[in-house]
Amino acid sequence: MLRTTITVALLSLALAGCTGSNDPSGSSTNQPADDAVDLRFAYSGVSDEGTIDQTLTITNSSRTLSAAPTLSFVALDSDSEPMTEVSVTTVFGSDRGLVVAPANYEVLDILRFEGPGSDDVEDVEVTVEGMRTAEDAGTAYPEVDFLDAQGEPVDLPYEARTARVSNPGRSDYVVRLVGITWNRPAEGESQQALTVTAVGEPTRVAGRSDADVRLAPTDIGTYDSVKVFISVEQ
Incomplete structure (x- = not known):
C-alpha cells in the first residue's frame, strides 16, 4: 500500500x-x-x-x-x-x-x-x-442509516428510500450525499469511481439531531455505494 x-x-x-x-x-x-x-x-x-x-x-x-x-x-x-x-x-x-x-x-x-x-x-x-x-465549536462527523419506504433499516444503500443523517456533535453543518459506481479492476490494481452522482440536495443538519434525505425511486439499485460528507452550502 x-x-x-x-x-x-x-x-x-x-x-x-x-x-x-x-x-x-x-x-x-x-x-x-x-x-x-x-x-x-x-x-x-x-x-x-x-x-x-x-x-x-x-x-x-x-x-x-x-x-x-x-x-x-x-x-x-x-x-x-x-x-x-x-x-x-x-x-x-x-x-x-x-x-x-x-x-x-x-x-x-x-x-x-x-x-x-x-x-x-x-x-x-x-x-x-x-x-x-x-x-468550529465542536464537530463530529455524520453517521448515516439507510431506511426503506416503511422507515425500517436496510443493509444496502441501493435498497433505501431515505438516508437518515445523524449529527452527533454540537455544531450545525451541511452535508451532501453522492452515489458512486465502481470499476472492477484486476487484482493488485486500484479501484476507481466510474460515475459520481449527487443524491438529494445539500441538507443542513442541526447539532445533535437528524435530517432525512429522500432518495428518488430511480436511485434504487443505481449505485454501488452512497457516501456522505460535510460540505459548504453554496
Missing part, C-alpha cells in the same frame, strides 16, 4: 473573518486569527482489502477553525515525475472547494485519474488554490 505524506502542499496560514457555524461558505480569509489552519495531505493508491482506493486524506490540525480548501492536483509516476497527460478530479469535490475539514479532524476525498498512463499513477502533488474557514 502506497501512502505518501505530501509536504509540498503544506499550508499554514492565519485566517479569520469566520462565522459562528462551521459552514465556511461565507467566511473571509483576509485578517489574521489566533489559530492557524495547518492542512496536511496523504495519498493512498491501493488500500487494504475492504477500504476505498485512491483516497486523499486531508488533516486539519487547527483546534478552532474548520477549513474548506480548493485543491488542484498533478499526477506523479513512480519516479515522482509529473504525468502531464493525466487529469485528476475528485469524488466529493475538494477540487471545487466543497469538502469541509473540521477542526482537529481528518477527512477523505477520493481521486479519479483519466488520460494516457492513468493506471500508472503512484502519487499526487497537491496545491491549495484557496481556502474558506469558519469557527
